[in-house]
Amino acid sequence: MPRKTLAVWIVALGLSLGLLGNILFYNKMLGISFPLFIFVAALVLLAATRPAQTRVHWRNLWPVIPMLLFAIMVAVRAETTITLLNVSAALALGGLALRYLPLPQPLDEAPLEEHLTGVLEAGMFAAFAAVPEIGDSWGWLRERSWQGRTVVAVVRGLAIAVPIILVFTVLLCSADAVFASVVEDAWRLLAFNPDGALIDQALLTLSIGWLSAGALAYGLARRTGPARSDTVAADADSDEADAYFAYGDEAAVPMESDEPAAPTKRKTRPMFRLGMIESGIVLGLVDLLFGLFVLIQLAYFFGGEAFLSERGLTYSQYARRGFFELAAVSVLTLGLVLWLNHITVRVERRERRIFIGLSIVVVALTSVMLVSAAQRMYLYEQAYGFTHLRVFTHVFMLWLGILFVFFLLTLFEVKPRIFTLGVLLTSIGYLATLNGMNVDLYIAERNIDRFYEGYALDLGFLGGLSTDAVPAVTRLYADNQNNPDAREWAGQWLAGQWLRLDAQKDATFFSLNLSRQQSWAALETIHDELPDYDPSFFWSYERGYFDIYAATPDAISR
Numbered sequence: 001m002p003r004k005t006l007a008v009w010i011v012a013l014g015l016s017l018g019l020l021g022n023i024l025f026y027n028k029m030l031g032i033s034f035p036l037f038i039f040v041a042a043l044v045l046l047a048a049t050r051p052a053q054t055r056v057h058w059r060n061l062w063p064v065i066p067m068l069l070f071a072i073m074v075a076v077r078a079e080t081t082i083t084l085l086n087v088s089a090a091l092a093l094g095g096l097a098l099r100y101l102p103l104p105q106p107l108d109e110a111p112l113e114e115h116l117t118g119v120l121e122a123g124m125f126a127a128f129a130a131v132p133e134i135g136d137s138w139g140w141l142r143e144r145s146w147q148g149r150t151v152v153a154v155v156r157g158l159a160i161a162v163p164i165i166l167v168f169t170v171l172l173c174s175a176d177a178v179f180a181s182v183v184e185d186a187w188r189l190l191a192f193n194p195d196g197a198l199i200d201q202a203l204l205t206l207s208i209g210w211l212s213a214g215a216l217a218y219g220l221a222r223r224t225g226p227a228r229s230d231t232v233a234a235d236a237d238s239d240e241a242d243a244y245f246a247y248g249d250e251a252a253v254p255m256e257s258d259e260p261a262a263p264t265k266r267k268t269r270p271m272f273r274l275g276m277i278e279s280g281i282v283l284g285l286v287d288l289l290f291g292l293f294v295l296i297q298l299a300y301f302f303g304g305e306a307f308l309s310e311r312g313l314t315y316s317q318y319a320r321r322g323f324f325e326l327a328a329v330s331v332l333t334l335g336l337v338l339w340l341n342h343i344t345v346r347v348e349r350r351e352r353r354i355f356i357g358l359s360i361v362v363v364a365l366t367s368v369m370l371v372s373a374a375q376r377m378y379l380y381e382q383a384y385g386f387t388h389l390r391v392f393t394h395v396f397m398l399w400l401g402i403l404f405v406f407f408l409l410t411l412f413e414v415k416p417r418i419f420t421l422g423v424l425l426t427s428i429g430y431l432a433t434l435n436g437m438n439v440d441l442y443i444a445e446r447n448i449d450r451f452y453e454g455y456a457l458d459l460g461f462l463g464g465l466s467t468d469a470v471p472a473v474t475r476l477y478a479d480n481q482n483n484p485d486a487r488e489w490a491g492q493w494l495a496g497q498w499l500r501l502d503a504q505k506d507a508t509f510f511s512l513n514l515s516r517q518q519s520w521a522a523l524e525t526i527h528d529e530l531p532d533y534d535p536s537f538f539w540s541y542e543r544g545y546f547d548i549y550a551a552t553p554d555a556i557s558r
Helices: 003-025 033-048 064-074 080-100 112-128 130-142 147-175 177-190 198-220 276-300 304-310 315-343 349-384 388-411 418-437 439-452 467-478 484-503 514-524 535-543
Strands: 222-224 243-245
Touching (some): 003 033, 003 130, 003 198, 033 064, 064 080, 064 418, 080 198, 080 418, 112 198, 198 222, 315 388, 349 388, 388 418, 418 439, 439 467, 467 514
16 A cells, blocks of 8 residues: 555544544543443554555464453443553553564563563654654645545535535424434434534544554554665664654555564673672572571461560551561562573573572572561551552562562573563453452452451541442441441442432443442442431541441450
């Protein structure tokens, strides 16, 4: 396809996605609109690869699967932080897929820094690549002698047809109530508002269209192959030939050759190197230090509250301080062993075995510290309750341990760049775990369970949870007939949630969110039993902690 023709297609498809984005997002709550837009955008991109003569390397498109998963979860969960993470992850994975779509280099064998720069590069091109596409499109129009007559004819035809269609539509709506309801539903679905909102919708359409055109250009207009005569030759040390853009007077953008480019297997040389003696000293001393720490830990690893009371320690001293220090040690240790693995020269087989052995000991001892850190956080959560940060960090420690396994696979050279693949997979797994947990419901259920065990229940924090927590608070309302404080608070919170959700029930289909829909359905069945909502009831809870107890707690020592 000629380059300027491709630019016209990119601009037209970008504007079409902009119009779709206006329909899906304007004046609507984020819900099923986001996965619909992501799905359609992905289909448009893949469908355009054939006329654009862009060779698709399907092996590099597997990030599209988790991208769609996280996009769908935007319509499933209501918690703000999880929604933000899902949107960010979907866009980042989409950028990663765009980066590697025309490249023969396997995504799972590329270095980590290339993944990071690829996502940033995709974002930059989405923001600015529409400029040359518009320029080439304008050049395409100017080259056609019939351009002026055709455009004027199209505009004139639309100017005549639109008023006629509107008049006939009004008359037909007046003649038939069913047709009128269909038109009204379609009007509401498109959320077209002629009363002062056209500028806002036009800006939203152009903004989404601009970004979409840039993203399409990044995915469709790049070509791989030998550098052109007017460009600087590629760096001889680069592992793969990168993709370049062809603009302007280049007559055509040919499809890449069927022969795959032969990758150059070169390992990037570090700025300086260490011998096995130096690295062995570092790893050996770290092993000794960690081993001593672990031996002391094993004496009271599962001692819990009994151990603390015997030594006069508090949960704050043991759990809070210990967790974050151990988490920091684990992260720093991972960075240390990766750095040493990169810069250490191992010539003889004996040196390689020694390095692997010392590294395995470091990983094993660090794993014990990870378990200790998780145990400390568990004790802290039992004493002070569950929050988003505590749950997020607890899950993070689990996936950090899995990442250490990928480091061990790196030592044994199971697969090129396997640690980079591990970082990507564990990041996806981390966010997928948080989505699967339903964090707000998990936090509410655990804190309410603690309340029944005699611990404090912070109503100020609980009141800030999303509709994901409705099932747990409903149980709190139903099970506390003899606790007026808990029942009154739960009733007011549920009544407020029902009023907000009921006001949104007439929103368009594109605002659909599974959590909000299920919560509204559950509250609809009991709203007659709920008290009248009083907004002033929550003023006292907005000043910080407000604890209530199911019974006098004597199980914990602060």
